[in-house]
Amino acid sequence: MSTQQILGEHTYDDRGFLARLSLFDWVWAVALLLGSVYASYHFAPWMDRYEHGILYLTWASTVAIGWMWKPARLFTIIVAVVTLFAVMRYPDLAAAESDFFLNYLLSSQAAIMWMCALFLAAPVVYFAGLLGRAAFLERLGTAMMWLASGAGLVGLLVRWWESYLIAPEVGRIPVTNLYEVFVLFAFTTGLIYLYYEYRYQTRALGGFVGLIIAASIGFLLWYHFVQGAHEIDPLIPALQSWWMKIHVPTNFVAYGAFAIAAMIGVAYLIQARMPDAWQRRGLPSPEVMDDLMYKNIALGFAFFTIATILGALWAAEAWGGYWSWDPKETWSLITWLNYAAWLHLRFTKGWRGTPMAWWAVVGLFVVTFTFLGVNIFLSGLHSYGEL
Known part of the structure; x- marks a missing residue:
């Protein structure tokens, strides 16, 4: 039986960590494990034993984060479903220009551009909520931060698939150049912020954190349009290692x-x-x-x-x-x-x-x-x- 102690405004549950997990927590963890096992077997020809280890380490880390931070569970489900939907619409790379969903929403470039737009708008909305003391605007800023982080993660995952559509030997995890790691920085920073926003129950710092993400987005857009860095190039030999992952x-x-x-x-x-x-x-x-x-x-x-x-x-x-x-x-x-x-x-x-x-x-x-x-x-x- 659960025993709870109420001290002031905080509620503490003295049950062990595993005892506090819900049925949904366990179903979600098992579903992620099944997906990891499927990927491990389906993509075995392109993976060595270290990469299999990284896959299962990622599963364990994701489960741990989701059990400690409940909103992460729904986030991972939505990202997985959207990514799979995008990948299934790719008979070849040319589909990114002819398919409506890929062209406007779910190709790597479309998703990353949505990420950029949302991350640029989020601090404006957060500050409007803070200065105007408008709770709705602050909640909207949080929603934008979630959507931007999800779009960035989907963009990188789809870009990973696109690299293999170019040619199997070109395929690689998309964290190998400045363009890709700026996307990684943006949504990683957004997710870390959202965790602390959830833990501390305050949205008042979203505008400040959003400014540094927006600055990185400014560089990313310049790098994309001026330098053409969004193109997927073959991986140089120095980076062809599982350590990079x-x-x-x-x-x-x-x-x-x-x-x-x-x-x-x-x-x-x-x-x-x-x-x-x-x-x-x-x-x-x-x-x-x-x-x-x-x-x-x-x-x-x-x-x-x-x-x-x-x-x-x-x-x-x-x-x-x-x-x-x-x-x-x-x-x-x-x-x-x-x-x-x-x-x-x-x-x-x-x-x-x-x-x-x-x-x-x-x-x-x-x-x-x-x-x-x-x-x-x-x-x-x-x-x-x-x-």
Whole structure:
């Protein structure tokens, strides 16, 4: 029997984690497992044992996230159904121009353009809701963030299928160039934000986080239309490794979390100058924003550490050494040390508030140079990512 303790406004369920899972939780997890098993057998000719391991690790991670964050279950179902519908409408690549649904909604380029439009509109709606104290507009901003994140994920999944339609030897996971990873950054950051929005029950920070996503969308659109980077090209030999499938996504969870922390830092600093005006509009208290900055930086630091280790292992396999002081590696170390120092001073010295908010904002510039600036201004073993 369930025992609940009511303390203040919060309800706590003292049952074990597994006991709190519903029938739908288990059915959803089993359905994902069956889909993973089917993919494992159906695509076996194109997968090695490491890629099978990555597939089942992805299943386990997705199930864990869905059990802890209930809205993620419906999100994964909708993305899977929409992606399968799109893939089934592809007799060949030319269908993207002749099929109504593919041409206007579900081809990789159509879905990514919808993602861009929604991510550009979301912060406008969020800020309108915040400044006008309009709950409907804030809920609309949340809906736009969900739709944009789903469109981005569908776009990359369909792009993966399209790469194989070009030719089997061209087929690869779409996280191999700046264009694709900017899409990855946008929807990953959106999903991480939505998780914290759900956990903290506040939409007031959506506009601030939406600004950094909109900035990445601006670059993505320039890269698409000016540089023609949306074309699917064969994968260069340096990236033909299963390591890429775990190293790159892990990195971008970290980048997204660091970006969210920076934008919460911006909101913190703005509220610090006019506390009464902004709290009346619904911004969280300084203590809540400080806690959110910490949790995002801690999340980003954990994933960045894992990504750096994975990158070192990949480098050892590809180049014969774990570390070569390549510019990307050097700036990754600088980024790691920056956030390690932030966390260290918080734990050991109890630093809070304005100094840490400024540090989080400055940290975003360090991350941006590591992510993009190195590719533009420096050359090295990672020079395949230049503009």
